[in-house]
Amino acid sequence: xxxxxxxxxxxxxxxxxxxxxxxxxxxxxxxxxxxxxxxxxxxxxxxxxxxxxxxxxxxxxxxxxxxxxxxxxxxxxxxxxxxxxxxxxxxxxxxxxxxxxxxxxxxxxxxxxxxxxxxxxxxxxxxxxxxxxxxxxxxxxxxxxxxxxxxxxxxxxxxxxxxxxxxxxxxxxxxxxxxxxxxxxxxxxxxxxxxxxxxxxxxxxxxxxxxxxxxxxxxxxxxxxxxxxxxxxxxxxxxxxxxxxxxxxxxxxxxxxxxxxxxxxxxxxxxxxxxxxxxxxxxxxxxxxxxxxxxxxxxxxxxxxxxxxxxxxxxxxxxxxxxxxxxxxxxxxxxxxxxxxxxxxxxxxxxxxxxxxxxxxxxxxxxxxxxxxxxxxxxxxxxxxxxxx
Numbered sequence: 254x255x256x257x258x259x260x261x262x263x264x265x266x267x268x269x270x271x272x273x274x275x276x277x278x279x280x281x282x283x284x285x286x287x288x289x290x291x292x293x294x295x296x297x298x299x300x301x302x303x304x305x306x307x308x309x310x311x312x313x314x315x316x317x318x319x320x321x322x323x324x325x326x327x328x329x330x331x332x333x334x335x336x337x338x339x340x341x342x343x344x345x346x347x348x349x350x351x352x353x354x355x356x357x358x359x360x361x362x363x364x365x366x367x368x369x370x371x372x373x374x375x376x377x378x379x380x381x382x383x384x385x386x387x388x389x390x391x392x393x394x395x396x397x398x399x400x401x402x403x404x405x406x407x408x409x410x411x412x413x414x415x416x417x418x419x420x421x422x423x424x425x426x427x428x429x430x431x432x433x434x435x436x437x438x439x440x441x442x443x444x445x446x447x448x449x450x451x452x453x454x455x456x457x458x459x460x461x462x463x464x465x466x467x468x469x470x471x472x473x474x475x476x477x478x479x480x481x482x483x484x485x486x487x488x489x490x491x492x493x494x495x496x497x498x499x500x501x502x503x504x505x506x507x508x509x510x511x512x513x514x515x516x517x518x519x520x521x522x523x524x525x526x527x528x529x530x531x532x533x534x535x536x537x538x539x540x541x542x543x544x545x546x547x548x549x550x551x552x553x554x555x556x557x558x559x560x561x562x563x564x565x566x567x568x569x570x571x572x573x574x575x576x577x578x579x580x581x582x583x584x585x586x587x588x589x590x591x592x593x594x595x596x597x598x599x600x601x602x603x604x605x606x607x608x609x610x611x612x613x614x615x616x617x618x619x620x621x622x623x624x625x626x627x628x629x630x631x632x633x634x635x636x637x638x639x640x641x642x
Contacts (some may be wrong), residue, residue: 289393310530311390311391317383322377329357352433354434355431356430357429359385359388388430400430400431474640475641477639478639479636480525483639496510497594504587505542507537526603527598532624532629533626542603542630548585601634607630
């Protein structure tokens, strides 16, 4: 009888431990999802081959439409190749590409996507995005940091990446994942917003959505003196995270991500300036030539998808702020900005002109040898006001 009691007790304990283990695993999975953030810099430490294989196995475990698995993964560990990818990336992510010890370029294989009956070719983006998310979550679980940078649908960037990696026709580089051991970790924030959820049909939570929008207005911002309370490093302010430039009026305006610029003063010690550069092929260029006022905005780390989208999509092809769900406001002089921004600098153009190639030294001459967007125009601008949340 005593032995039976011991056996029974042992079985109960095993069952109890199994239940607790299941709960712990569930918690671990959810925590892994909610604590993943984009990394801004990496340590000079290579990623082990065993971990790279685990990442690829995780990617290929993703679901795909009709099980076509229309993906191909290019693993890049060569520093020269990673540097080339950095030069191909024209937005704020480029410095991070240079630092990363590993890049995995997730590609869509159109040959696989088109095989068989029943269609499904157009789902390759969803399929490869599912594989991408698996890599990001697997990397986080293994103690690695990541950042997702986009290639497709930017034709310019996709073509450059395809050329660097010698991709054959039918292999489209969807995105480049930068992976390594993080040098620093971004602060984790809770992104859950019930205003983004409806039940049974759209906008059942209409009143809640309206209340949420009421909280997003100009009163969130407080003006500050940028000469006394500027919190950035002027040498790195335009690097890494990137900034957003918006120009136009209430009837017609556009925004784009910028990664080049400078801060300072010119012609008068009382004139604080932001200097920005816009290439003539950019849709924003025509606005900068027409309008006198514009804004420069910063965003929190968890909002980097805004900068990524603005840097990889053209305003010629659609309304980017509607696609991102941004809320537009206007400065005293009518320049647009977004209520989602962290800081807003209102600027007045006091000098504009294209660069003169006759004055180029070695660095700009090399830069513009194969630069399809054209030679940039310079816009020296007086800072009229600065405000932050």
